[in-house]
Amino acid sequence: MSSPVAASDLARAAYCPRQLYYARNDDTRGPPPGVEEIRALAFEYPSLLGTDESALATYPIAVSPKTYRENLRRLRERDDWDELTAPAGRDVLLTGKDCRGVAHKLVGDPAVPSLVSPGEPPERGVWEPQRVRAVALAKALSWEHETSVSRALVEYPAVGVVRTVRLTTGNKAAYRRALRVARDLDFVPPRLRRSSKCDECAYREACGVKTRSLRSLLGF
Known part of the structure; x- marks a missing residue:
């Protein structure tokens, strides 16, 4: 039985197999500077919502303070707002049959994994590498808890937006393609x-x- 593949490697495989090849041979690879500061915003939504615009401007946000507060107000209307702001778990390592990775949050009961991205979302939906990684986390959580997990979340705290990734046929197919690439990558693509x-x-x-x-x- 093959060892579980890192969910972050699956995201790279979906983005560019050649990038994954170089990353695997890079002993110093890690998140770029500033990532942790942005991810920390995902655990401060309520306080950020009450922060005035001049103070918000000092945070690592990617939109204007006014737009950021408007996004957080819309986020507060979600049914899972309470679970997002008080997650059941934080930075939880999940290991499934085929993949492993860290869910930055476990949200709700039954729990769904949340991936916190330091970047910005597309106009609609979620970028494919993040969709693949989110599906990987959902599958790992399902394997660990021996229960069905039909969705995952991707949070973009730099803009105050949360998107849902459902385990549709298309998203699961993209995950399987990335898994094949990551497992078979023994050459320079x-x-x-x-x-x-x-x-x-x-x-x-x-x-x-x-x-x-x-x-x-x-x-x-």
């Missing part, structure tokens, strides 16, 4: 071609991918 994903990748120089500036695209 091909580079992505003309992908915006390369622009912010920490392994861009090691990969050797060439990104083109606006000047070069215009022929200057």
Whole structure:
């Protein structure tokens, strides 16, 4: 039986298999600076909601203080607001049959896992790597508790938004694809071609991918 794959590796596999290859060979890999400060916001929603806009501006938020407070007001209308702000568990390591990872929160009873992202959400839904990671956490929780878990949460505390990821056929298929990639990755995968994903990748120089500036695209 194969060892469980890290949920963070599945997210990288969904984003770019080549990035996962380099990350696995990077002894110093870890979260970028500032991540923990942003994630801490997910445990302060009620106090942040009562913080005035001038004070909010000193926090690591990604939108204006006014927009942030409006987002938190909408968040307070969720049925699971009380569970989000007083989770049943925090930073819980979950180990399932195929994957393992840390749920930053366990929310509600029966519990669902919540992944706290330091980034910003797309206009609708959740980015695919985070959907894959959220599904992995839900499956690991289901395995551990021997119960059905049909959804997970992804929180974006830098903007005060929480999204639900349901274990739909499509989301489970994306998870299985990432799991196959992560398990079979014993070679250097091909580079992505003309992908915006390369622009912010920490392994861009090691990969050797060439990104083109606006000047070069215009022929200057």
